[in-house]
Amino acid sequence: MKLxxxxxxxxxxxxxxxxxxxxxxPPxxxxxxxxxxxxxxxxxxxIVEQIPEDASIEGVNQEPDAADDTFPDYDNTMTRQQLEEIALDVGIEPEELKAAKNKAAVIALLDEAREAFDEDDELPDLDPAGAIE
Structure with a gap:
């Protein structure tokens, strides 16, 4: 066995x-x-020299989750804790959440994150021929 x-x-x-x-x-x-x-x-x-055919490697050759490319839903009827969990999932820093005075401030942070997320989805209009010139 190789280790x-x-x-x-x-x-x-x-x-x-x-x-x-x-x-x-070295092994x-x-x-x-x-x-x-x-x-x-x-x-x-x-150390495995050859991967068995029946082995599955997580994240490889698997369909991506549809949820990964959408921003999570939230609204003002949720509790602050629920909103903070969503905020942490989308990458808002814990320090920013602690600085938020109320639920409305957390929602404002989520709104900013959603805008940034939506901007990232939009690809710029590039002319491939223009890049060659």
């Missing part, structure tokens, strides 16, 4: 000599039983 040490120092036996292996060192080859023990302890990760 990469993630934490601590592992004493790897190479031809009767013990060599320290630290995080950042090492160990017996499966030792590798399983190190992985279970959380100090090493297995």
């Amino acid at each position: 990469r040490i993630l934490a601590g120092v592992y004493g790897h036996n190479e031809h009767g000599r013990v060599r320290p292996v630290r995080p950042g060192d 090492i080859e160990v017996k499966d039983s030792i590798g399983a023990r190190l992985i279970k302890a959380g100090v090493a990760a297995e």
Whole structure:
């Protein structure tokens, strides 16, 4: 089994000599039983030479969520806590939320963030031929 040490120092036996292996060192080859023990302890990760066909990697070759490209809905009937949760999700800094005196100020922050979000969605009108000239 091929491993990469993630934490601590592992004493790897190479031809009767013990060599320290630290995080950042090249991968090492160990017996499966030792590798399983190190992985279970959380100090090493297995290096996989070939990804199994049935493996799924999160975020790769998956359909993006439709919610990712829309700004969350909010209104003045929501509690301040609900509005603050939305604000944190869209990237408003916690310091700005603490400085907001009331619910209306939080909504104003959300309105500004929505305007910036909408502006980012609009692509500029560029003439490709003009870029060549």
